[in-house]
Amino acid sequence: MSSIPMVVLVGTSGTGKTTFLEKLIKELRSRKIIVGTIKHDVHGFEMDQPGKDTWRHARAGSDAVAISSPTKVALVRSVEQEMELDKVAELLGPVAIILVEGYKRSAKPKIEIHRKAHAAGLLSAPEELIALVSDTEWDFGVPTFDLEDAKGVADLLVAKFGLS
Numbered sequence: 001m002s003s004i005p006m007v008v009l010v011g012t013s014g015t016g017k018t019t020f021l022e023k024l025i026k027e028l029r030s031r032k033i034i035v036g037t038i039k040h041d042v043h044g045f046e047m048d049q050p051g052k053d054t055w056r057h058a059r060a061g062s063d064a065v066a067i068s069s070p071t072k073v074a075l076v077r078s079v080e081q082e083m084e085l086d087k088v089a090e091l092l093g094p095v096a097i098i099l100v101e102g103y104k105r106s107a108k109p110k111i112e113i114h115r116k117a118h119a120a121g122l123l124s125a126p127e128e129l130i131a132l133v134s135d136t137e138w139d140f141g142v143p144t145f146d147l148e149d150a151k152g153v154a155d156l157l158v159a160k161f162g163l164s
Contacts, residue, residue, distance in 0.1 A: 004036075005097050005161040006089060007130065010104040010123055011113035016147060017101055020113050020133055023150035024099065031154065033163050036095035038088050040102025096163050111153065114138075131156055 011017045021037070028035050049055060054076070057065045064077040075091070085103050092098060100108065104123060112124045114134040122132070122140070131153060132144045145152045157163060 004089070004095060005157075005163075006085070006100060006108050007097070007157065008100040008103050008106055008108045008110045009113060010102070010110050011115075012119045012123065015113045015115045015118045017113045020147065020150065021099060021101055023148075024153055027150045027154040028097065028157070028163075031158070031163075033158075034094070034096045036089070036092035036098045038085070038092070038098060038100045038103075040085075040100065097157065097161060113147075115147070130160065 009017050009021055025035050025037065054065045054067050058076065058078075064075065066073065066075045085100065085106050085108065089098050100106075104110075109130045110124050110128045111131045111133060112122055112129055114122060114132065114136065116134075116136045122138075126141050129140065129142045131142055132138055132140055133147055133149070133153065134144060135147055138144050143152075143156055145156075
């Protein structure tokens, strides 16, 4: 799993991380690159809908609930403590690149999404970044892209990680 490149998208709340990530996924997929994503949620989450069978299984005490159909599979598993990012990545199966939203404290290479209306400075140190996506000009020693330039970021990722 360690040979699969992993890039973490970070930024303060409301900067457009998810919106940019959607554009980047679509751009990479248009190039036939298999993309996996991981979303970090520090608050916890619920995937099951109350009353549905999988929700009922979990409420009854099942520690792991999977649901499968002809087109997708999902797994919700209780854990004693938060899993490390690399362990979560192993669950994704065969992909060419893993894009992560969150996990800003990880040691993985980062792309920071920044809007001047949301933060004056950056969350990341220059050595953590492989790129910056912003509505502000920066002289940070890494490529800087406009908030709409998913194509440019995809070009960077393809070149940097040899994706095809």
